[in-house]
Amino acid sequence: TTGNAFVHHDERSGTWTVSGHPEILAALSDPATFSSNVPRLVGGDAGDDDGNLVQMDPPGHRKLRTLVSHAFTPKVVAGLEPRIAALTTELLDDMDGDVELVSQLAHPLPVIVIAELLGVPASDRALFRKWADVLIAGDAEFTAKDEDGAQKQRFEKLARDVQPMVEYLIRHAHERRAEPRHDLLTALVQAEVDGERLTDGQLVNFATLLLFAGHITTTLLLGNTVLCLDEHPEQAARIRADRSLLPGAIEESLRLRSPFTVLARVTNTEVELGGQVIPADQMVLLRVRTANLDPRVFARPDEFDPARDPNPHLSFGRGIHFCLGAPLARLEGRIALNLLLDRFPVLRTDPADPPVPLPSPNMTGVASLPL
Template sequence: MTTIADKWNLHADHFWLRGRRPDRPVCFNTVTGMWNVYGYAEALRVIGEPRTFSSNTGRVIPERDEFSEGNLVQMDPPLHGKLRRLVSHAFTPKVVADLEPRIDAVARELLDAVGNQGRMELIGDLAYPLPVIVIAELLGVPADDRFMFKAWVDKLFSSSEQFSLTNRTEEQERRFEEITGEVRKLTAYLGEHAAERRRRPRADLLTRLVEAEVDGVRLTEAEVVNFANLLLIAGHITTTLLLGNTVLCLDAHPEQRARVRADRSLVPGAIEESLRMLSPFAVLARVNEEEVELGGARVPPEQLLMVWLSAANRDPAWFPDPDVFDPARDPNPHLAFGRGIHFCLGAPLARLEGRIALNILLDRYPGLRTDPGESPTFSPSPNMTGVTRLPLLLDD
């Protein structure tokens, strides 16, 4: 069976995308100095036990500690829970459901702009601008600045080099400096808007962060901008990759595409299955507080564990026929959005945006398919799985 990874030469070292299974669920990588966690049960344990497996990876990667203040992804309880509650109200089921008319209108407006040219580039025309407009409006920053956001964010994930704790190359050091510079541009931008909210509050998420207190103390400027930075980046990139990956999966499985087109109740399932098979954020990092036994391996304390969600999502012990794309798969307990206290805050919004956009695409373009003359482009980052450019033909 030719997989999507084989067809498009996607991440040569991600063997699980090609139907191969790891020899062990947990193993040490002597080249990177990190532990790889591939098994589903082991991944579930690591991301589900924050007291044992800390999200504060800055303790072993000090270069990344500069932007950890206020960054939910790198926080542990109890501060994590206190900060998460500050914005959780913006992602409740009711608030997200109430966004449906706006999401629908934006998606239709973007596709109207495509016109009748018979082709489109899915990411630039729809999958990127749709979620970034929505999250920018929620935060309260100009959606018209999205091209500036894209330039910054693209550079964050532009390297194909695997990070290593033991082999610190000049290229890796250069990349750290480059990434730090791009993040500083984004935090400086958000800092300007945060300062403006202190002078003139509005009814938006950025104002709520500026005015928020934790244990009676206002958030620092660094906490505000790093928190907002996470919301802006994670608030759009997941949907961008989710939508592109789902269209790619359906294109690779025309019989399932016809099935979903005929039965729209399968659209949510198609999205979930694409999240499982091509998980946008392929890996999470944790540091174990103490020596642990995990997947038959004894892991010393203070080790960096790379939890490969994309591999866990193909564990045959949990997913029968894991390399088969099945929009009706049930149950489908994939870990693409994480699990436990760090479960993706914006998952309901990403799912809604994906469902709306995919239904409109299927309604408008009965001949929707990849362009055989122009291959898709994938994110080079080994930590992500997804298309960054997807040319499509629209006519029958």
């Protein structure tokens, strides 16, 4: 391994890792050099216009992002508040005795919200959960080396496993073409970029991204924040007494337990970063969770401080790919956690029945959280 403290090259895996806050900001601010089209390195490239926004580069990215931003405005998100509160209350009412936060609240709430937003029946949520598990299971460690074609095979297997979901989404999209409604799927089938409509493939890839990005991460955020409060009872008491501290607590949960631990990029050209020269066509892993502890940016980085201000964590990314769903995730977090604290005067983990961590190398969170 070579490199300075913040930029490393790992000979074994062939990847570069960046773990400093300013170094990651520099990479995220330069999408022309640090491409998001990661699959191209391992032969999984579906082209620049496949509709998977998070893996697209300019100019295709800008076109699609502009289009979907129109359907995903702050006004649309703010309008969801009463619905999110009603759904949370229903889910809390269904709890009796023992609480398992993930299955009873943290998973169903964001799934129902995103399903309702897209316009697919929330009653299909068992299906979404199954597909989400498939996607998490397929989320192997990023590496640039693929000598035996293992990564390519993994991509192909994942593509086969999610085929039922693809067919499901295409069926719903076709129904919206024939019969428009007031939902995001209709907005997407009707949307035009430079006079062009989205293809079925683009539409499905974007809807899949929303289903995945829009609910797994928020599930993790809810569980992670409850874990932070459990670890810091004195702060939890402060927050209970003064709910205006809750948004800051959610930001600290995002910072310390970033749901995505790492973002991946590929270099288009040779570039200098943190005093290192990275050649073209390299896999570069941006360790956002580590950068969130960078002492050059965060005083007392290990401390959970709901009053930390500013809190420039990188857990929603930065730059052109900055999380489109951040306002929604924050809103869901604030509403759900407020109502959860109201409902349970005491909310602690049980050492005899500990939380089960998520089986994914690139994500931070719990698969189950008994309380």
